[in-house]
Amino acid sequence: MKYINKYKSPNYNSRKNSRIKLIIIHYTALKNTLDAVSYLCNKEKKVSSHYLISQNGTVYNLVKDKFRAWHAGQAFWQDNIDINSISIGIELDYNPRGKNNKFSLKMIYSLKKLIINLQKNYKINKNNILAHSDIAPFRKKDPGKNFPWHSLSSSNLVMSFKNLTKNEIKIIEKWFNNYNFKSKKHRIIFALSLIGYDTRKVNKNDILYNKLIRAYRIRYLKGQDKIKNKSIYNTLIKHLFNFLLTNS
Numbered sequence: 001m002k003y004i005n006k007y008k009s010p011n012y013n014s015r016k017n018s019r020i021k022l023i024i025i026h027y028t029a030l031k032n033t034l035d036a037v038s039y040l041c042n043k044e045k046k047v048s049s050h051y052l053i054s055q056n057g058t059v060y061n062l063v064k065d066k067f068r069a070w071h072a073g074q075a076f077w078q079d080n081i082d083i084n085s086i087s088i089g090i091e092l093d094y095n096p097r098g099k100n101n102k103f104s105l106k107m108i109y110s111l112k113k114l115i116i117n118l119q120k121n122y123k124i125n126k127n128n129i130l131a132h133s134d135i136a137p138f139r140k141k142d143p144g145k146n147f148p149w150h151s152l153s154s155s156n157l158v159m160s161f162k163n164l165t166k167n168e169i170k171i172i173e174k175w176f177n178n179y180n181f182k183s184k185k186h187r188i189i190f191a192l193s194l195i196g197y198d199t200r201k202v203n204k205n206d207i208l209y210n211k212l213i214r215a216y217r218i219r220y221l222k223g224q225d226k227i228k229n230k231s232i233y234n235t236l237i238k239h240l241f242n243f244l245l246t247n248s
């Protein structure tokens with residue numbers, strides 16, 4: 001696929017031999033692509049991303065893959081806290097409050113092609129295509145509740161969960177019991193932490209717990225605003241089972 005290489009961001013440093021394992025999807029929350037390019041290439045802003053995709057599907061390569069772009073900020077995934085060193089950052093020209101408040105078909109088409117290329121080049125696991133809100137659920141909401149994850153999963157770029165048999169549910173429940181996790185909330189936190197989320201402070205802090213659940217809900221339980229622990233729990237055990245089968 002063709003990239004626009006005309007604009008380069010000075011905001012990067014060395015990965016120091018870290019392997020690329022994750023792809024992080026963002027939205028810019030800016031007015032348009034032009035603004036996004038100048039923002040992400042402005043030395044004073046101290047932020048950048050490897051790629052920026054416009055509403056018409058043009059892909060800008062602002063930082064070479066081999067460098068560490070500055071897009072994740074304070075973040076966490078599977079015990080990693082230096083997410084920038086192990087990830088590729090993709091910004092989408094989208095603003096929930098702007099004229100660019102749609103994820104256009106052309107944009108998503110280019111995003112999928114880019115993800116396919118990156119998955120091929122760096123052998124990135126399907127479980128490792130993440131939202132900024134997955135790795136920073138207490139601070140960040142992008143790419144937001146309207147991002148079409150279903151389109152990525154129907155193209156087989158991210159994992160789609162197969163339903164569990166009664167026996168498989170029993171296996172997971174038995175496993176929880178072995179760990180002595182009695183309450184649904186404890187099981188939910190345990191499952192989220194195995195998948196990769198930052199659960200270090202959520203046990204005793206309801207505000208943080210609710211933010212984490214919100215981040216999970218907007219990605220995996222779409223369109224369900226008031227959600228009970230039960231449906232989160234049911235989705236999570238399905239997620240966890242599929243995750244454990246495919247996370248090699």
Ligand SMILES: [Zn+2]
Pocket residue numbers: 025026027071132140142
């Ligand atoms: Zn972001």
